[in-house]
Amino acid sequence: MSALADHPTDSQPAYAAPQPQGWYDEGTLVAVLTTQPLDRTLDYRAPEGGVAAGAFVQVPLGPRQVIGVVWGKGQGGFDLKKARAITRILDVAPMREEMQDFLIRAGEYTLTPLPTMLRLATRAPGLSDPPSMRKVYGLGPATPDRMTEARTRVLAVLEDFGGAGFTLKELAEAAEVSASVIKGMVAQDAVLELEAPRDTAYPRLDPSLPGKPLTDSQTRAADQLRTAIQGGTYGTTLLRGVTGSGKTEVYLEAVAACLAKGRQALVLLPEIALSAEFLTRVEQRFGAKPVEWHSGVTMTERRRAWKMIGQGGAQLVVGARSALFLPFRDLGLIVVDEEHDSSYKQEDGALYNARDMSVLRASLAGAQVVLASATPSLETWVNAKAGKYARIDMTDRFGAAVLPEMRAIDMRAEALSPGRWISPTLQQAVRDRMAAGEQALLFLNRRGYAPVTICRACGHQVQCDHCDARMVEHRFLKRLVCHQCGESKPMPTECPSCKVEGKLSAVGPGVERLTEEAAEVFPEARIATLSSDLFGSARALKQAVGVIANGGADIVVGTQLVAKGHNFPLLTLVGVIDADLGLHGSDMRAAERTFQLMRQVSGRAGRADRPGQALLQTCQPDHPVIRAILSGAEEDFWNAEAEGRAAAGMPPFGRMAGIILSAEKEDVAMAAGVALARADQPLRLAGAVVYGPALAPIARVRGWHRVRMLVKAPKGVALQRALGEWIAGVRLPKGLRLSVDVDPQSFY
Ligand SMILES: Nc1ncnc2c1ncn2[C@@H]1O[C@H](COP(=O)(O)OP(=O)(O)OP(=O)(O)O)[C@@H](O)[C@H]1O
Numbered sequence: 001m002s003a004l005a006d007h008p009t010d011s012q013p014a015y016a017a018p019q020p021q022g023w024y025d026e027g028t029l030v031a032v033l034t035t036q037p038l039d040r041t042l043d044y045r046a047p048e049g050g051v052a053a054g055a056f057v058q059v060p061l062g063p064r065q066v067i068g069v070v071w072g073k074g075q076g077g078f079d080l081k082k083a084r085a086i087t088r089i090l091d092v093a094p095m096r097e098e099m100q101d102f103l104i105r106a107g108e109y110t111l112t113p114l115p116t117m118l119r120l121a122t123r124a125p126g127l128s129d130p131p132s133m134r135k136v137y138g139l140g141p142a143t144p145d146r147m148t149e150a151r152t153r154v155l156a157v158l159e160d161f162g163g164a165g166f167t168l169k170e171l172a173e174a175a176e177v178s179a180s181v182i183k184g185m186v187a188q189d190a191v192l193e194l195e196a197p198r199d200t201a202y203p204r205l206d207p208s209l210p211g212k213p214l215t216d217s218q219t220r221a222a223d224q225l226r227t228a229i230q231g232g233t234y235g236t237t238l239l240r241g242v243t244g245s246g247k248t249e250v251y252l253e254a255v256a257a258c259l260a261k262g263r264q265a266l267v268l269l270p271e272i273a274l275s276a277e278f279l280t281r282v283e284q285r286f287g288a289k290p291v292e293w294h295s296g297v298t299m300t301e302r303r304r305a306w307k308m309i310g311q312g313g314a315q316l317v318v319g320a321r322s323a324l325f326l327p328f329r330d331l332g333l334i335v336v337d338e339e340h341d342s343s344y345k346q347e348d349g350a351l352y353n354a355r356d357m358s359v360l361r362a363s364l365a366g367a368q369v370v371l372a373s374a375t376p377s378l379e380t381w382v383n384a385k386a387g388k389y390a391r392i393d394m395t396d397r398f399g400a401a402v403l404p405e406m407r408a409i410d411m412r413a414e415a416l417s418p419g420r421w422i423s424p425t426l427q428q429a430v431r432d433r434m435a436a437g438e439q440a441l442l443f444l445n446r447r448g449y450a451p452v453t454i455c456r457a458c459g460h461q462v463q464c465d466h467c468d469a470r471m472v473e474h475r476f477l478k479r480l481v482c483h484q485c486g487e488s489k490p491m492p493t494e495c496p497s498c499k500v501e502g503k504l505s506a507v508g509p510g511v512e513r514l515t516e517e518a519a520e521v522f523p524e525a526r527i528a529t530l531s532s533d534l535f536g537s538a539r540a541l542k543q544a545v546g547v548i549a550n551g552g553a554d555i556v557v558g559t560q561l562v563a564k565g566h567n568f569p570l571l572t573l574v575g576v577i578d579a580d581l582g583l584h585g586s587d588m589r590a591a592e593r594t595f596q597l598m599r600q601v602s603g604r605a606g607r608a609d610r611p612g613q614a615l616l617q618t619c620q621p622d623h624p625v626i627r628a629i630l631s632g633a634e635e636d637f638w639n640a641e642a643e644g645r646a647a648a649g650m651p652p653f654g655r656m657a658g659i660i661l662s663a664e665k666e667d668v669a670m671a672a673g674v675a676l677a678r679a680d681q682p683l684r685l686a687g688a689v690v691y692g693p694a695l696a697p698i699a700r701v702r703g704w705h706r707v708r709m710l711v712k713a714p715k716g717v718a719l720q721r722a723l724g725e726w727i728a729g730v731r732l733p734k735g736l737r738l739s740v741d742v743d744p745q746s747f748y
């Protein structure tokens with residue numbers, strides 16, 4: 001296991017450990033864990049006919065009915081006659097003991113209360129609904145008499161989602177039409193209205209279908225993973241392969257081996273945008289689509305997926321990090337693709353890292369984990385080096401493709417007027433590519449038009465009203481947007497401070513501004529901009545990606561949205577506008593993140609038969625990180641990073657936890673921090689040190705003032721237990737929110 005094996009979470013759970021799966025006869029007292037914020041389980045009497053351990057139930061709580069799980073034997077200690085009975089057993093598979101263990105262990109590791117963990121594991125609507133029939137809508141046999149734009153959209157949505165049934169409301173929303181449009185199409189048999197059981201099993205995937213013929217290095221990698229899966233026990237493998245080496249093809253073979261054993265598989269992806277291409281690849285490989293689990297999935301599908309995964313009516317799930325909490329009946333494999341991606345860290349509510357929790361879950365399930373990346377996280381690299389993870393290396397691209405040539409453009413030597421960012425050298429390179437009928441990508445990891453809007457009359461910078469953050473101009477939306485809280489307002493014409501008209505001006509580049517510059521510099525080019533905020537739906541984005549892949553653009557201007565996983569066969573040049581952007585931060589991961597992002601985005605160039613090139617605009621071509629990116633001496637880079645972190649006692653060589661205190665008044669948050677700092681004895685006894693309190697770098701978010709503390713400890717310290725005792729020992733004022741971030745990734 002990653003950090004987990006080193007630091008067994010040996011703190012005592014506040015809840016009794018679950019009993020072995022058993023049966024409770026009618027009237028017996030059972031303990032039920034609910035999702036209500038209580039610090040214990042509640043006792044209820046088993047209903048008529050008895051109840052199984054792990055069963056999902058509905059129980060009375062005060063005047064309400066809530067959902068819970070039969071966690072074990074009741075604790076008793078009160079008048080039995082007063083115990084209320086379980087109202088109803090839900091029509092879903094009982095929670096397995098392994099899942100109960102996972103929730104307990106993951107909760108202990110992240111210091112998250114068990115009811116919150118249970119909430120993560122029950123994030124499907126309508127779990128308590130009785131099994132029933134419903135009306136669903138699918139593609140009909142006839143074509144409509146008259147095609148309108150609205151009707152075309154309805155058919156497109158139905159085709160997109162294959163056999164999946166929609167409710168009327170879902171279909172209307174997805175196609176952006178009114179219900180009457182759909183009813184009209186039903187009348188013409190262009191759309192079918194059916195009575196269907198609410199939840200049905202998914203089409204079977206066939207692992208015995210042949211995959212693509214693999215290269216020698218791919219075959220070796222696939223064999224190693226297959227062997228591990230046939231063993232049927234826990235293990236983690238780092239699958240490191242350069243961009244375009246065919247990691248996806250290889251881990252699909254691991255999926256095939258897992259499915260062939262009759263076990264379920266989970267593939268975690270960092271971006272929804274990735275899944276469209278991935279779904280097609282799965283369908284080609286196994287003859288049917290996998291189950292999807294992410295925020296873009298309809299409520300009806302979510303419930304179906306949750307139930308079927310629990311009953312074994314789903315074999316392969318592809319999803320975002322929360323898919324890790326689905327009730328798999330027999331999980332044999334978890335693939336974490338782009339395992340270094342920071343989106344695996346949940347930064348809200350329960351603060352967990354899906355990569356690390358995958359390792360925990362797999363170790364409890366006797367499953368294999370595959371961590372795939374071209375540029376693994378330092379944590380994973382260290383674990384592989386220490387022999388805790390197996391490691392597979394794929395050093396060549398598939399087929400005729402070769403890795404792009406990497407070069408720096410020294411911006412100190414380029415003649416560029418203020419407010420311009422595409423250097424003459426890069427301009428020439430783009431022109432050459434266009435002349436050859438190829439595509440270029442201009443990469444800038446900054447959404448919006450400009451990061452700062454300043455008043456030229458008084459110097460005022462436009463700020464968010466609720467956050468300690470600047471508003472970012474989004475010219476396509478004609479609004480200012482706060483990237484912290486999402487609040488937006490129309491672009492003002494006068495300065496909010498001095499009220500002078502027409503003096504607000506943009507400072508610095510964002511992708512939208514870069515698009516504008518590209519249009520001026522390359523007037524004949526077809527330009528496509530890819531940035532997450534420019535697409536209303538995953539569908540629209542998918543369409544834009546498809547257009548580019550088919551050669552419908554000469555220049556792509558994009559944020560990190562384009563860095564991951566896309567295959568654009570005509571793309572041969574990547575121009576990084578500001579390679580220094582990520583290096584300025586004081587974050588300990590600044591170097592690692594820049595290295596990963598630059599290597600990854602460069603990897604978009606030359607993925608087919610034409611060789612590619614990556615040009616990095618930088619003011620510090622001799623910076624060690626820039627040099628490492630250019631040379632591709634990856635092992636050297638990681639060794640140097642590891643050395644630096646080890647010397648500073650930083651993760652993964654030491655342990656860290658962030659404490660975030662927030663309150664509506666700054667002094668309340670600060671006073672709580674001071675009180676905690678004074679009461680640090682439990683930390684000191686364990687060998688840990690606390691730093692702070694200090695105002696957080698972003699000192700206000702959504703109107704809440706934020707104060708941070710940082711706890712550091714050497715490896716091997718039972719940090720969670722010490723943190724638990726420390727926090728429990730301090731009385732915190734009402735209205736204060738405290739959250740603990742074990743293994744923090746961000747420090748804002
Ligand atoms: N054995 C193979 N036969 C046919 N095509 C292959 C084979 N291996 C890889 N490819 C193709 O090469 C391209 C790159 O493969 P893939 O997407 O699996 O690479 P990757 O290592 O996951 O890349 P990245 O890390 O850049 O996302 C894809 O278009 C894929 O279909």
Ligand SMILES: [Zn+2]
Binds near residue numbers: 483486
């Ligand atoms: Zn804000």
